[in-house]
Structures are given as C-alpha cells and as structure tokens.
Amino acid sequence: MHLQSALMSKLKQFSVNKFTSQLKQSIPSNFQELQRRIVHFNSLSGDLSSQWLNKCPTNEDFTFTPNQFKILIAKRLSIPIHTYIPGSKCKCKKNLDEDGSHISSSCNVEGSLHNIHNSVLRVIDQAAKSHGLNSTLELVTFSAATEDLSQKRPDITITNWPIQKSLRMIDLAITNPVSKSIVYSNDPLSVDPLRLLKKRELQKTNKYSTLVQSQGGEFSPLVIGTNGNITASTKRVLQVICSNQDITSPQFSYDYWMTKISFSLHKSIATEIISRSLLHNRRQFSPLNPREAFKDSVDIHLEMNG
Numbered sequence: 137m138h139l140q141s142a143l144m145s146k147l148k149q150f151s152v153n154k155f156t157s158q159l160k161q162s163i164p165s166n167f168q169e170l171q172r173r174i175v176h177f178n179s180l181s182g183d184l185s186s187q188w189l190n191k192c193p194t195n196e197d198f199t200f201t202p203n204q205f206k207i208l209i210a211k212r213l214s215i216p217i218h219t220y221i222p223g224s225k226c227k228c229k230k231n232l233d234e235d236g237s238h239i240s241s242s243c244n245v246e247g248s249l250h251n252i253h254n255s256v257l258r259v260i261d262q263a264a265k266s267h268g269l270n271s272t273l274e275l276v277t278f279s280a281a282t283e284d285l286s287q288k289r290p291d292i293t294i295t296n297w298p299i300q301k302s303l304r305m306i307d308l309a310i311t312n313p314v315s316k317s318i319v320y321s322n323d324p325l326s327v328d329p330l331r332l333l334k335k336r337e338l339q340k341t342n343k344y345s346t347l348v349q350s351q352g353g354e355f356s357p358l359v360i361g362t363n364g365n366i367t368a369s370t371k372r373v374l375q376v377i378c379s380n381q382d383i384t385s386p387q388f389s390y391d392y393w394m395t396k397i398s399f400s401l402h403k404s405i406a407t408e409i410i411s412r413s414l415l416h417n418r419r420q421f422s423p424l425n426p427r428e429a430f431k432d433s434v435d436i437h438l439e440m441n442g
C-alpha cells in the first residue's frame with residue numbers, strides 16, 4: 137500500500153513537472169501570464185477540485201447542463217469561455233475577462249458572489265446537520281444595501297462541536313487563487329495556490345476571533361479556492377463537518393460530502409457565468425432573440441477553440 141502510494145505520488149510529481157515545463161516553453165515571453173497559469177494549474181489538484189469530473193451523474197446535485205459543463209472545462213483548461221465578447225464592459229464598467237473570473241470571483245453585480253457563497257454554505261450546513269451537529273446559518277443577502285457588514289455574525293454557528301470548546305463559529309470565503317493585479321516574482325512561494333487563500337483566512341480570523349472568544353467559543357475560517365483548493369485548517373474543519381464521528385470508517389461520508397461541496401461550488405460558478413452572460417448579451421444584442429444570443433456564442437466558439 138505504501139509502495140503504491142509512493143509510486144503514485146512520484147508519477148503525479150513527474151506529470152506536474154512535465155506540464156509545468158511545457159507551459160514555460162509555450163509562453164516564455166510573458167512571465168506574469170506564465171506565473172498566473174502555473175498558480176492556476178497548481179490550484180487544480182486541491183481537495184475539492186476534481187470530484188465534479190469523477191462522479192457519475194446519479195441525481196440533480198451531481199449533474200451539469202451541457203453549458204455548465206462546457207464553461208467549467210474551458211475554465212479548467214484556461215481557454216476562453218466565450219459566453220460574451222471578451223473585453224466588453226460589465227454593468228459595473230469594468231472589463232469582462234475571457235475566463236469569466238470577473239463574474240465568478242470579483243464582481244457582485246446581480247449578487248453573483250453571494251449566490252456562489254451561499255450555495256456552498258448550504259451544502260456545508262447540510263453536511264454538519266447530517267452528522268448531528270447543531271448548526272445555524274446566517275446567509276448573506278444581496279438586497280440589504282444598508283446592511284452593516286461590520287456587525288455581521290460568522291456564517292455558521294455550531295453549538296455541539298466535538299473538539300475543544302463546544303461553541304464553534306465558522307465563516308466561509310470563496311477566493312480566486314489567481315490574481316490579475318498581483319505582480320508575481322521568481323520566488324517559488326509566489327506560485328503557491330494557497331497564498332491568497334491563507335491571506336483571506338487571516339483577514340477572517342482578525343475580523344471574528346475576538347467577537348467569538350468573547351462569547352466563549354472558537355472561530356474557524358473556511359477558505360475555499362474557486363478551483364476547489366483548500367487550506368490545511370479548512371480541511372481540518374471540513375473533516376469534522378463531513379465525517380461521521382461515530383463509525384469506524386468515516387471516509388465514505390467524508391468523500392460523499394466533499395464531492396457534494398465540489399459540485400455545488402463548480403455548478404454555482406457556472407450558473408452565475410451563464411445567467412450574467414445572458415443578461416449582458418441581452419443588453420448588448422437586444423434586437424437578437426435573447427434565447428439565441430448566448431447559446432450560439434458558446435457552441436460556435438468552443439468548437440473553434442477545441
């Protein structure tokens with residue numbers, strides 16, 4: 137068993153090195169773009185990154201529409217999603233990038249970021265409840281423009297946490313591991329796909345731990361990358377939430393719930409890109425039949441790229 141896993145990890149490392157060197161040869165002149173692609177590639181081997189590609193579509197939770205699937209594959213391969221014309225303006229006046237990151241991780245017009253966040257949060261809450269944890273949700277709402285975010289409580293409160301203090305408050309962030317605004321250096325740490333996630337984790341901890349400790353509890357940040365990579369501390373929290381503590385082989389329930397989280401993350405990202413693209417294209421191409429505006433652009437362009 138140990139030999140097999142040692143050999144597998146050697147094989148995996150060999151493939152990663154081979155792909156990274158191919159990547160370096162393919163865009164040698166644009167160092168920043170190369171570093172961004174390496175971070176993106178490194179983020180694809182996270183704990184929630186690939187279940188959506190492995191699981192049989194047994195029910196709606198584990199099934200994609202063709203358009204959702206095409207968008208997710210394009211994002212994974214770093215090729216343009218082409219659900220709108222790249223470079224055209226979002227409602228917020230910023231440019232829509234060709235991989236949909238503006239919609240999926242930086243712009244909350246139409247509540248996209250809240251929708252993605254809440255979809256994942258609901259599944260984490262279901263996982264906690266199904267394992268007997270007394271979990272209460274605080275969903276973020278988009279409507280409350282006047283809502284004072286500094287007064288916001290953490291997303292999840294659990295009153296019977298099995299480790300250390302029984303009161304545990306958890307706050308979730310979905311973070312893009314790749315930044316278009318960062319200047320990447322030669323330092324290997326700069327291409328660590330967890331770098332921005334850890335930064336977010338620290339922000340959450342600074343924001344909430346004093347409040348939670350004053351109520352006699354403990355705070356845990358839960359930071360998930362948009363490609364499904366997670367930090368070590370997020371993994372420890374998910375291991376408690378997603379595993380049945382009372383049985384001898386908790387791996388099955390853990391795998392099931394991690395798969396469900398992976399699907400909800402990827403599905404909600406694709407859904408937001410589709411619905412925002414539809415709204416955008418309707419504004420841009422209003423004489424066109426709105427139902428056609430999006431469908432054709434996806435089909436034609438993906439074939440051209442594929």
Ligand SMILES: [Zn+2]
Pocket residue numbers: 226227228229230238243244245
């Ligand atoms: Zn925008």
